[in-house]
Amino acid sequence: MRVAAxxxxxxxxxxxxxxxxxxxxxxxxxxxxxxxxxxxxxxxPFYHLVxxxxxxxxFMRFTLTLYLIAxxxxxxxxxxxxxxxxxxxxxxxxxxxxTLFFIxxxxxxxxxxxx
Numbered sequence: 537m538r539v540a541a542x543x544x545x546x547x548x549x550x551x552x553x554x555x556x557x558x559x560x561x562x563x564x565x566x567x568x569x570x571x572x573x574x575x576x577x578x579x580x581p582f583y584h585l586v587x588x589x590x591x592x593x594x595f596m597r598f599t600l601t602l603y604l605i606a607x608x609x610x611x612x613x614x615x616x617x618x619x620x621x622x623x624x625x626x627x628x629x630x631x632x633x634x635t636l637f638f639i640x641x642x643x644x645x646x647x648x649x650x651x
Contacts, residue, residue, distance in 0.1 A: 564611070567607070567610055575602040576599060579595070579598060579602055583598055613630055616629050
């Protein structure tokens with residue numbers, strides 16, 4: 537949150553040298569390779585230590601799922617930091633959303649999930 541808030545203050549120094557759409561698109565694109573490397577470095581030891589099936593397709597599905605979750609939380613944090621007035625409010629709102637996602641993810645019925 538703090539990094540996104542500091543980047544926001546650097547973006548608005550009074551002179552609009554960058555268009556906001558290009559600045560946001562740049563932040564979006566820069567995070568993608570980093571998050572993929574993060575997901576891959578986490579998945580390689582975790583997948584085998586937990587004892588999942590040694591199958592390449594399942595491994596890549598698990599990596600893709602972790603990658604998409606990392607993208608979701610990263611971009612949600614950047615969005616919350618951009619729309620709130622201070623870092624403290626952003627942290628409180630992010631805590632609410634993370635709790636909400638945790639509760640919704642664990643209270644869904646197995647039969648309601650599409651297969």
